[in-house]
Amino acid sequence: MPQAVSRRRAPLSTAPVGQIAPRAGQDCNPRLDRLRVFARNRAAVAGCVILGLLVCLALFAPLLTSYSPTQENLSAAFQLPSSKHWLGTDDLGRDIFSRIIYGGRYTLSIGIVAVGIAAVIGVPLGLISGYLQGVTDMIIQRVTDVLLSFNSFLLALVLVAVFGAGLGSVTIAAGIGVVPQFIRLARGQALSIREEVYVEAAVAFGSNSLTILRRHILRNSVTPVTIYATLNAGVAILVVAGLGFLGLGVQPPAPEWGSMLGEARVYFFQYPYQMTFPGLVIFLAVLSFNLIGDGLRDAFDPGTRE
Amino acid sequence: MSNLAKYLVRRFVAGLLTLLGVVVCLVALMDALPGDAARTIAGLDASPQEVARIRHLLGIGQPFTTQLWDYIDRLLHGTLGVSAVTGEPVLSEIGQRLPYTLELAAAATALGVLSGIVVGVLAATHRGRIADMVASVIGVAGISMPVYWLGILVIVLFAVKLRWLPPGGSTSPTSLILPAVTLSAFQIALVSRMTRASMLDHLEKDYVRTVRAKGVREWVTVRHALHNAFLPILTVISLQFGTLLGGAVVTETIFSWPGIGQLLVTSIQSRDFPTVQGIVLVFAAMFIVVNIITDLAYSLIDPRIRLAGR
Secondary structure, three states: OOHHHHOOOOOOOOOOHHHHOOOOOOOOOHHHHHHHHHHHOHHHHHHHHHHHHHHHHHHOHHHHOOOOOOOOOHHHOOOOOOOOOOOOEOOOOOEHHHHHHHHHHHHHHHHHHHHHHHHHHHHHHHHHHHHHOHHHHHHHHHHHHHHHOOOHHHHHHHHHHHHOOOHHHHHHHHHHHOHHHHHHHHHHHHHHHOOOHHHHHHHHOOOOHHHHHHHHHHHHHHHHHHHHHHHHHHHHHHHHHHHHHOOOOOOOOOOOHHHHHHHHHHHOOOOOHHHHHHHHHHHHHHHHHHHHHHHHHHHHOHHHOO | OOHHHHHHHHHHHHHHHHHHHHHHHHHHHHHOOOOOHHHHHHOOOOOHHHHHHHHHHHOOOOOHHHHHHHHHHHHHOOOOOEOOOOOOEHHHHHHHHHHHHHHHHHHHHHHHHHHHHHHHHHHHHOOOOHHHHHHHHHHHHHHHOOHHHHHHHHHHHHHHHOOOOOOOOOOOHHHHHHHHHHHHHHHHHHHHHHHHHHHHHHHOOHHHHHHHHOOOOHHHHHHHHHHHHHHHHHHHHHHOHHHHHHHHHHHHHHOOOOOHHHHHHHHHHOOOHHHHHHHHHHHHHHHHHHHHHHHHHHHHHOOOOOHHHO
16 A cells, blocks of 8 residues: 555645645745744643743752752751752752652653553454444443543542552552543544545455554544643642542652652641642643643644634 | 434433443442452551451452442342441432532522623623723633632631621531632633633624624624523533533532532542442432533524434
8 A cells, every 4th residue: 555645645736726735935835834833833832841840850850959858857857948959848858849850750750651551452452342343342432431531630539549649550440540531532533534535445455454454544543642632631730649648649759749748738827838839830731731732732632623 | 202202312311321330330430449349448556347347348359240240239129239438328428518518509509600700701802901901811711710729719708707607517508608619710710811802703794793783782783692692602512511510529529518528529538439329329310411501502502403313
């Protein structure tokens, strides 16, 4: 099967021929055009800047602070923000700024890995369900219905209840929590793409189902799945931090943002600043993924905007 | 049998099958408990008799099919078993707390939907102006805001600093205000985004142009458009009911609101699995019922929708 056939067809233009030709200096690469649309979206660019900043803080944490995120120093407990401790210290005298920038390594990476797990499980199931239809579709969709009757957070909560708190189980639980949404998205894509002429052509040329799924349907689903994954990274971070807040996530002394918020809750009447900054970074991280996801959707898949 | 009755029966049966699926998942998860679950629940200091009691109570060691049938049998007899920690019937514990969760969910939904529609309509009718920009900020900030952080911020502001409202509990009628406001934030954001998009779509349509051409006041035009734009809004409200319940779990914990969400968290912490199973089943049933009610509401809002033909 020629490679070019698998590309999604652009709609035929009804514009006069003279208007189709690109102007001098104008690139006619549609992908580049969409990237330009994305780059012109100020909210999306703001999202990229915020996320980039949070990632840089997490990556270069050892260069930005001399305080250990886990080293206790009871003589320095409950210190207000100052030049020595920019965001103050917690009940065990640990530097909050240090814990926040190191904490990004946990919260951001768990969120991203969780979405990766969800995509790896959900997308193939959804594509198979939508492409094969019949009994396979019915079974996968009934299981999805069952999973959707919980929401992401409840599903993750139940899984953590069974398998216990901790880095691994929280990551898997948060990932499985958003699997049903990926199944539904991929199924919708498969249902739409299987009707395309190039898929009919592939069937006529004798391609088997696996080849069609991999070469045509999966390849043409990459853009919406990427957009959806970006939007769901925010959901996964909220789930991970929510579990941490309830004491069911990454366990102390790891500086995960949700766990920090949960630990600081005990003292929030006396020392509300302890909760301000972990909450703020969770909000900023989720906001950045939402802004980038919205921007990607507007640029690459405007038809799916609400 | 009327079309509506047939549809209701079909949805009811489908709902029961989904609930059966939930039961299978819950029993399978119980079966997958790692290590000696009875010992974990009872605690390291518990006597062998206590561990044996919990093992018997949870059906640990029995085949999966036996555990599943036992659970279904209990359901058919109208019970959800007894708590592994307190020994009280799970159903009565849930029954005592469910009204609080329903009250909170109803208040948050009412507040979220009404505010969301107002914000969304204002944004659509003032497209590109300040009201629209403010609505966009509310929309994106609301869906990004962790409910556990927002809850604490409103407690610090309205209960600790201003002392206008109680910080938690359910002792006075005003105790509901802060949890409901916190829980509704996500819905306000989501409903306002959907209302704006749906209204913008309808405000461009021919029938709205015709209404405007008749010279009626603008609010009459908006009312026409909103009536037709309401179906996708209703869909979002229904689909996000699960998110509302998830938010209720955290909100009840922050505000010490004595609903089943708070009970779920304490049950997970004490590894009281019969109670966890019961609460999750009730949450799933609530989600299914809300979706059936939404489908019925479609036909009331738009009589062209015939349920039996769907």
